Amino acid sequence: MQLSHYLKVYPFKDQPGSILLFSTKYASKILIPEETFQAIEKGTISDSDASLLKELGMIVPDAEDEKQSMLHYMDDINKNNSLLKLTVVLNLDCNFACPYCFEEGMKGKLYLSDSTEKLLIEFIKKRLANNKERLLIDFYGGEPMLSFDRVKSISEALVSYSEQQGVSFCSGMVTNGSLFTRKKAEELVKLGLQNIKITIDGPAEIHNKSRPFKSGAKSFDIIIDNIKKTCDIVKISIGANYRQDNYRKFVMLLDYLLKEGLGPDKIYSVKFDPIMDFPFDSGRRIGLKNECGSCNEPWVINADSCLREEILKRGWFTPKPAPTACMIESQDSYVVNFDGKIYKCPTLNGKKNFAVGDLETGIKDYTDSYNLGLWKDSECLECRYLPLCFGGCRYMTFLKDGNVKNKDCKKEFFDAALETMLLQDIKYR
Amino acid sequence: MKKNKRNSKEKNGIVVFDKGIKDGEGYTLSFCCHGPYMPSSGGW
Numbered sequence: 001m002q003l004s005h006y007l008k009v010y011p012f013k014d015q016p017g018s019i020l021l022f023s024t025k026y027a028s029k030i031l032i033p034e035e036t037f038q039a040i041e042k043g044t045i046s047d048s049d050a051s052l053l054k055e056l057g058m059i060v061p062d063a064e065d066e067k068q069s070m071l072h073y074m075d076d077i078n079k080n081n082s083l084l085k086l087t088v089v090l091n092l093d094c095n096f097a098c099p100y101c102f103e104e105g106m107k108g109k110l111y112l113s114d115s116t117e118k119l120l121i122e123f124i125k126k127r128l129a130n131n132k133e134r135l136l137i138d139f140y141g142g143e144p145m146l147s148f149d150r151v152k153s154i155s156e157a158l159v160s161y162s163e164q165q166g167v168s169f170c171s172g173m174v175t176n177g178s179l180f181t182r183k184k185a186e187e188l189v190k191l192g193l194q195n196i197k198i199t200i201d202g203p204a205e206i207h208n209k210s211r212p213f214k215s216g217a218k219s220f221d222i223i224i225d226n227i228k229k230t231c232d233i234v235k236i237s238i239g240a241n242y243r244q245d246n247y248r249k250f251v252m253l254l255d256y257l258l259k260e261g262l263g264p265d266k267i268y269s270v271k272f273d274p275i276m277d278f279p280f281d282s283g284r285r286i287g288l289k290n291e292c293g294s295c296n297e298p299w300v301i302n303a304d305s306c307l308r309e310e311i312l313k314r315g316w317f318t319p320k321p322a323p324t325a326c327m328i329e330s331q332d333s334y335v336v337n338f339d340g341k342i343y344k345c346p347t348l349n350g351k352k353n354f355a356v357g358d359l360e361t362g363i364k365d366y367t368d369s370y371n372l373g374l375w376k377d378s379e380c381l382e383c384r385y386l387p388l389c390f391g392g393c394r395y396m397t398f399l400k401d402g403n404v405k406n407k408d409c410k411k412e413f414f415d416a417a418l419e420t421m422l423l424q425d426i427k428y429r
Numbered sequence: 430m431k432k433n434k435r436n437s438k439e440k441n442g443i444v445v446f447d448k449g450i451k452d453g454e455g456y457t458l459s460f461c462c463h464g465p466y467m468p469s470s471g472g473w
Contacts, residue, residue: 018444023449026449026450027447027449027450028445028447028448028449028450029445029446029447029449030443030444030445030446030447031443031444031446032442032443032444033442033443036441036442036443046441048440048441049441049443052440052441052443052445053443056445056448056449057449320447322449322450323450425446425447426446
């Protein structure tokens with residue numbers, strides 16, 4: 001047996017003589033005596049240790065074979081995937097005026113119609129017939145709560161059909177939270193809504209500038225009030241978008257949430273993400289200047305590490321490093337726009353050349369348009385971070401280059417940040 | 430504040446902090462637009 005190629009090895013200062021091992025392919029994490037580690041390298045490891053390490057994916061019969069097997073990794077996962085996941089863009093309207101919104105330029109009074117809803121339900125029925133056991137719908141916008149009646153009618157149809165077919169159905173929603181009242185939440189929970197993501201951009205003084213109503217009115221207190229009134233019936237994740245000049249103040253939001261009784265027992269998870277001025281080519285308008293940030297920026301690595309520590313320290317869940325790929329790689333995972341066109345990623349929704357079909361005519365081949373499998377080369381196969389990255393985010397590449405030909409390599413980020421994340425998880429979980 | 434705790438099991442001096450995921454354990458891979466734990470999904 002040999003060490004897995006997709007393994008990161010770190011010193012562990014808290015316990016001299018021990019080494020921290022993390023499998024990027026299986027997300028297993030162990031502390032191992034140096035002599036045991038040397039025994040693996042020498043091939044003298046005991047049977048009982050070998051059995052444990054094999055089970056954890058830390059050692060493999062042949063590391064070269066393991067690398068080559070990664071070429072089929074995604075195919076195997078897709079073959080065994082029993083989940084149909086659709087993100088449904090109910091509208092491109094919003095009651096907020098966030099200056100960094102990536103949908104700016106596409107927005108308007110654009111809503112999913114009755115006829116598109118019928119096509120959507122039929123599309124789902126056909127897809128479920130392909131041996132699917134679970135159905136997950138993420139309601140998305142614009143602001144999905146502006147389409148409250150549409151959420152209800154789609155959910156009603158799917159609850160009924162899922163029950164008939166013995167399929168497990170649940171839904172989620174990405175909402176700004178301003179319209180998510182107790183009364184409406186109760187109605188949606190009865191129809192399968194299980195989790196929502198609400199964005200709060202830091203303490204009130206920052207949030208109210210960053211996420212105001214269209215009228216300019218403040219939204220912070222309304223959102224917090226809705227969270228307090230609904231967190232006992234729906235799983236709420238809080239996201240937040242920080243900038244280089246304000247991220248330190250986001251700790252104040254965490255303390256505020258605790259003070260208001262919205263601790264880890266009430267809020268399922270907390271995660272903060274960066275926004276920044278993105279390199280912008282005026283000759284090729286590919287987005288606003290204030291678009292999503294790249295995680296490779298040095299200040300982002302530092303800010304993320306600091307904020308992640310503060311979140312974990314206070315006991316909230318925040319995601320762990322684990323095998324992850326772009327949803328483009330997942331078959332039976334689609335984004336349906338309000339007009340019935342189908343895409344593979346919410347951020348590329350509505351972008352020219354990225355529609356992969358429509359509800360009426362179905363899905364066409366998108367291998368080239370999304371550059372599927374761009375990670376299947378020696379550079380990525382050799383990279384120990386491959387299972388955490390799979391070539392990165394197409395949208396980041398699109399923002400930089402105006403196309404998705406190149407990779408969005410995360411090596412720099414992982415080199416700088418992974419060890420810290422692992423140590424944080426050991427310390428606080 | 431959450432206390433520093435070690436949620437782990439030890440065998441032959443090997444401390445297992447996280448057993449991770451296994452082949453065949455259903456859905457073994459998260460699919461997300463940016464990677465749920467990476468700081469790159471700002472703005473939406």
